[in-house]
Amino acid sequence: MGALRDRFWELPLADLSEPEWEALCDGCGRCCLHKIEDADSGEIEDTNVACKLLDTETARCTDYRNRKTFVPDCLRLTLKIVEDVAWLPESCAYRRRADGRGLPLWHYLLSGDPEAVHRKGAGVAGRVVSENRAGPLEHHIVDWQES
Numbered sequence: 001m002g003a004l005r006d007r008f009w010e011l012p013l014a015d016l017s018e019p020e021w022e023a024l025c026d027g028c029g030r031c032c033l034h035k036i037e038d039a040d041s042g043e044i045e046d047t048n049v050a051c052k053l054l055d056t057e058t059a060r061c062t063d064y065r066n067r068k069t070f071v072p073d074c075l076r077l078t079l080k081i082v083e084d085v086a087w088l089p090e091s092c093a094y095r096r097r098a099d100g101r102g103l104p105l106w107h108y109l110l111s112g113d114p115e116a117v118h119r120k121g122a123g124v125a126g127r128v129v130s131e132n133r134a135g136p137l138e139h140h141i142v143d144w145q146e147s
């Protein structure tokens with residue numbers, strides 16, 4: 001990882017270097033879960049079904065560097081995507097900064113604890129099932145608590 005500026009997470013998202021952008025992620029794992037979009041209303045429902053590359057116990061991608069090879073439609077989050085999509089959770093560090101909010105105290109950049117995101121309820125470690133064994137998505141609709 002390249003050099004990170006002191007308190008870079010307080011800078012506008014557009015000013016972040018690539019390593020700073022990557023380091024901003026809190027590791028919650030929510031964006032690696034399948035969603036169901038209603039074809040008529042466009043409403044999005046969350047599920048607890050994880051991408052096959054997600055380690056369901058840690059909520060970390062098992063092959064982040066090569067993920068596009070195995071999951072071609074995996075989104076690389078950009079500033080435009082953060083501004084455009086409705087499905088990023090309220091707790092997502094990118095969403096919060098795009099909205100002009102600060103990071104929550106449990107964020108690892110403030111707390112120094114990468115597991116706090118899961119203890120505080122924003123992360124999904126240990127609470128999801130892999131798409132490899134989930135069956136129909138409709139059986140897995142959940143309402144994640146926003147933190």
Ligand code: SF4
Nearest residue numbers: 025026028029031092
């Ligand atoms: S939802 Fe946001 S903070 Fe959580 S894993 Fe995805 S990009 Fe990172």
